[in-house]
Amino acid sequence: MNSRRDFLQKIGVSALMLQLGSVAFADTPNHFEQPYDGKVLRVAIMGLGGYGTRVAEAMKACTKAKLVGVISGTPSKIKEWQTKYNIPEKNCYNYENFDQVKNNKDIDAIYVITPNALHHSQVIRVAKAGKHAICEKPMALNAIEAQEMIDACKKANVKLLIGYRMHFEPHTLEVIRMRKAGEFGKIMFFQAQCGFKAGDPNQWRLNKALAGGGAMMDIGIYAINGARYMVGEEPIWVTAQETKTDSLKFKEGVDETIQFQLGFPSGAVASCLSSYNINYLDRFFMSGNNGFAEMQPSTGYGPIKGRTHKGELMQAITTHQTVQMDEMATIIFDDNKPIVPVNGEEGLKDLKIIEAIYLAAKIEKKVNLNI
Incomplete structure (x- = not known):
């Protein structure tokens, strides 16, 4: 067992298909029952490891969020994800050039799912590129870094949300x-x-x-x-x-x-x-x-x-990341206030x-x- 995510995946793998099948009964009324014709949050995932994959799979069932881009240091993973999730070449970046996403109008937000020590610099770069940032927890190595991330996103007038599913x-x-x-x-x-x-x-x-x-x-x-x-x-x-x-x-x-x-x-x-x-x-x-x-x-x-x-x-049994990403779309676009904050x-x-x-x-x- 290599990580918490491996552990959680093992205890939850048998339930994942059940979750995907029963997510329509989520406690958010009509979450998946009525057609949604509002604005869709277009997301690029940064870090294509085990949890990034889980988020990508869960987003297939989202109605308010869509996976449209990837950022990775491994070219083979980028190619694999391009094929699997129908991601266009123009929405693919590596860790060196992803600042160029500022010129890409087809990406609204970047979900940072990388080792903890990288969150600080990567989220600040996302903010400077003018994109909303979603960051896995813990959001940084320490409180000083976290405050700098908050300040950078406020300065850039973008949202900073933490992956509290x-x-x-x-x-x-x-x-x-x-x-x-x-x-x-x-x-x-x-x-x-x-x-x-x-x-x-x-x-x-x-x-x-x-x-x-x-x-x-x-x-x-x-x-x-x-x-x-x-x-x-x-x-x-x-x-x-x-x-x-x-x-x-x-x-x-x-x-x-x-x-x-x-x-x-x-x-x-x-x-x-x-x-x-x-x-x-x-x-x-x-x-x-x-x-x-x-x-x-x-x-x-x-x-x-x-x-x-x-x-x-x-x-209801839900797929956590599906509900999380749809709810985060409403936070970003509609300034919705969740019962428990995720900022x-x-x-x-x-x-x-x-x-x-x-x-x-x-x-x-x-x-x-x-x-």
């Missing part, structure tokens, strides 16, 4: 709705377990220069982001403890396992686990005075499953918390947050 997932949104409606009462506790055994020791996700860390940057961000949107507050302190059992595979600066705790203004607390050395971790649990919510799987590619004190969650500021908050977690683990003390 769970922010559009129906089961997730139902739990958020219930929490907002007070159906759980006062939220007291949240727990997130996110992890798997990382495979190839030479993969870029175990290279600090490319990944910016280890499990926390890759899978732990789901726990951080989930704690924020489930509890509905921003944390004000963090404590953390790191465990490393294999210092050859997980070198200096590449975390293997981190347990961390978050405190919220209301008094709610979160207990979270991020690991590259423990399999089958994909669970959220939240407890309030009047009820609870449990999701397992909670962030995998699907199908997401959950239950509350009222019974099993019966929301650059959202990504910046997660990075500030990640930095505080790393610091807390290092100094073995509570770190106060102001995000």
